[in-house]
Amino acid sequence: MTVTVDTAKLPVLLNELRLPTFARLWPEFAERADKESWPAARFLAALAELELAERAQRRIERHLAEARLPAGKTLDGFDFTAVPMVSKAQIQAMAAGDAWLNQGKNLLLFGPPGVGKSHLAAALSRAMVENGYRVLFTRTTDLVQRLQTARQELGLAAAIDKLDRFHLLVLDDLSYVRKTQAETSVLFELIAARYERRSLMITANQPFGEWDSVFPDKAMTVAAIDRLVHHATIVEMNVESYRRRSAIDRTSAEPEEA
Ligand code: ADP
Numbered sequence: 001m002t003v004t005v006d007t008a009k010l011p012v013l014l015n016e017l018r019l020p021t022f023a024r025l026w027p028e029f030a031e032r033a034d035k036e037s038w039p040a041a042r043f044l045a046a047l048a049e050l051e052l053a054e055r056a057q058r059r060i061e062r063h064l065a066e067a068r069l070p071a072g073k074t075l076d077g078f079d080f081t082a083v084p085m086v087s088k089a090q091i092q093a094m095a096a097g098d099a100w101l102n103q104g105k106n107l108l109l110f111g112p113p114g115v116g117k118s119h120l121a122a123a124l125s126r127a128m129v130e131n132g133y134r135v136l137f138t139r140t141t142d143l144v145q146r147l148q149t150a151r152q153e154l155g156l157a158a159a160i161d162k163l164d165r166f167h168l169l170v171l172d173d174l175s176y177v178r179k180t181q182a183e184t185s186v187l188f189e190l191i192a193a194r195y196e197r198r199s200l201m202i203t204a205n206q207p208f209g210e211w212d213s214v215f216p217d218k219a220m221t222v223a224a225i226d227r228l229v230h231h232a233t234i235v236e237m238n239v240e241s242y243r244r245r246s247a248i249d250r251t252s253a254e255p256e257e258a
């Protein structure tokens with residue numbers, strides 16, 4: 001095979017091949033390779049490795065953007081001493097491991113407002129994205145709204161299927177679903193569709209006993225809870241609001257007026 005080599009075409013070729021890192025770095029690497037007499041294979045391998053590393057990084061950045069996580073909530077920024085009933089080791093094991101997502105297991109976080117449910121959910125979600133998983137963080141009422149619209153357009157099954165691309169779906173504030181929203185039962189269909197396949201993370205102010213307003217009737221509530229808890233870690237965060245507590249700390253830390 002005869003190959004005509006035209007290095008001037010390299011930028012176009014690399015762009016066609018979708019190798020942006022090659023395209024950016026080859027002139028610099030070529031110069032070094034020439035100067036230091038690298039074998040051609042080393043030059044090629046160095047660029048290929050960097051291309052792959054940057055590709056992985058770009059993928060994670062895309063997945064972080066699509067996850068719509070609340071900003072600035074990390075596990076490092078979470079004070080576990082504020083919620084002694086939450087095992088730091090267990091959360092860290094979930095953040096580091098992938099077995100629970102591969103098995104479609106769920107995480108349910110319960111507790112009154114301000115105790116850090118959303119923070120913990122977002123922080124753990126971020127860790128999973130960084131491990132290469134795809135996550136979508138939603139307010140439950142927003143997601144139910146979207147699915148109801150899909151149902152009206154006869155596209156509910158397709159909409160639920162589309163959510164399958166997310167290994168983890170976070171339903172923040174499940175207990176805020178209103179009775180009128182509950183009546184369409186889209187939430188139940190979502191839970192049933194993901195059961196034992198794709199993970200859900202749920203935060204709620206109300207424990208199960210008060211979920212009657214989230215689903216159309218008692219039987220469906222029981223059926224939904226049954227599926228959610230079958231393979232789930234349940235974390236109850238029954239402490240005083242972190243928000244309120246830190247407000248009180250700030251007040252008491254202020255110097256007394258003379
Ligand atoms: P919830 O979802 O339970 O209502 P949030 O997660 O929104 O509570 O927490 C309220 C605020 O307090 C947020 O700004 C959150 O970052 C912060 N917060 C709550 N718990 C903790 C904690 N244990 N460590 C650090 N910040 C916390």
Ligand code: MG
Binds near residue numbers: 119
């Ligand atoms: Mg919250």
